[in-house]
Amino acid sequence: MRVMRSLTVVLLVGALTNASAAGPDAAYAWGSEAFVALERTSEAATNAPQADFTAWFSAAYARTPAARLPGWPTLDGALSARRAALAAERDLARRAALARETAAWLHHTVKVIIPKFSLTQGFEFTNAVRYGTRQCLLQSVVLAALMQRVGLDAGIAMVWKNERGQESNLGHVVTVLRLPGGRDVLVDASDPQPFMRHQGLLVRVPRGGGHAYRFVAPRYASDGSITAYVDPSGRAVPPAQVGWLDGAYVRSQFEYYRGERAPGGFMGPSTPAGLNASAQHLRRAAQESAQNPLAALVLAHVERKQGQLVAARAQYVRAANLYRAAGHVPAGVRAALAWAQGQTQEQGQ
Template sequence: MIPILRVLLYLPSVSATLVRGSHREVAGAPPFLPWWEEAFRRAFPEDVRSALNRQAHAPPLESAPWALRVIKRLLPRFRLEEGYEFAYAALKGERRCLLPAVLVQGMLSSMGLTSGVYTVYESPEGKRSNLGHAVAVLRLGKGDYLMDPSEPTPFPKHRGPFVATPKGLRFAEPQHAPDGAIVGYRTREGTLTPDPVAPLSFPYLRSQFYYYRGEQAKGGVFRGPSTPEGLPRSEAMLRKAVALAPENPLAQYVLGPTLRKEGRLEEARVTLERARRLYETAGFVPPGVEAALKRL
């Protein structure tokens, strides 16, 4: 897994993969890295690199909550429609789940800690969704700790992470220790220890950014009344998401209703059936997939 924020801080030519993609979508936003460093200096009494170096010497279960506090201080406003973009973070201090998860993962990695990002389909309260929520994961020898800036306390016990296993992407049921550590992942093939389980790949995370751009396109598939300009925008972003990570079932699924709204019913059916196969292979088919197929 690429240590994303370490890349942002020390290898800016490589970090352009995520940041430049965001700034292409948003005009007038200040460059992300200078904004991040200046915002940190205003919020805390030291520069971000010194803080990361200091936190690298603290116990991991203390450094991880610190990273969450940084996100909540620098990105105080939740915004469903735009909070996934680096550019809107710098322009408005906005956040949604994916961007904070990526930034937390990067801070942990910059401290020398093994970390990654999962999407989740079942909350700590048991509420199910369709992989639209992202969390960071801190990986220690005693287990994996989920980190979610959207939750009030560190290390929430989400019930349904979507993870990479030796058999492919899988919906998993975590087995939690009392302190919140995940010590096992139950999948369709059986229960795995954390060792063979991996966070989502960098192409998958890039795909998820494009998924949100398609989902939230004005006049597109979901946001507001669909328009002749908005639907092609949704389609283009979702096709980019699928191209980056064909194994991303959520991107495949939402592309189906987009095509249906554009009147391309057979393409929509093929796309939705492809999405259903991905979900079936991973171990769970959300009800919306079958409902979308019935509408065709």
């Protein structure tokens, strides 16, 4: 039954007329093979092979009236009905309004079904099943997957400057929905209201005949929709040219959080075994995506804690190069690089 259901959803996703802005490498619609693979990796990482997040979430929807789309007692039925309604609406403005309404409904549904926010546990699909916990990456991926399932163009982006303009080192993840008509909105289940106006994102933009990850500043209209993304050079990039985190980066970010939050690891108090676990996950993160600057940086921090100073110095340089290529080097990265270069100079004396 699972195989047939997955194949059915994959065929439905393949029939979409609006291909994801992130491209097929970032497509992980609800129930698709790519989405199920994320679940399976979480099960393996937490030794919970029977978790089955998709089935659990669907069952929770069915038994939770507050989470439902009115008139639709099953999640599959609700998603199919909303997909049909979006496809049938020919008026662009009404379709965009329906897309916003869909995002708001799914935002509410995710928060009702997975009520607790947990930085230490919430990034694992299995912990949503076990403990009802979520975190920014998990909730953003689930929202984007559900939106993709109904035919909407959605993905996720890293946040480096929040709605108040406070900067972090890629400390948050948010869902991005491309509305019919070409503008984007941010959907954030960390907030009581669905639509946010974060001031800085990491996304993919055209560069050198291809696409590259860049730190950008969204430009908002009065209704909260994004009309352009301003890159570090000051160039305004239209939403149609912007892509979300690709599948490799998404997988990398899950491994990053496993490394960051490993018991006894990077976050401390640290133990040799915990630091080894952090390092293993962070190296997997780098293998999944060489473009993940945060994973590269924290791996250097871990190596430094382990006393592997030569490796840490080289890793800090690699991380700083990734940030520099993306157009922004946070103060903490500059400080780490200064340490690495100072140590290198001392070694050369």
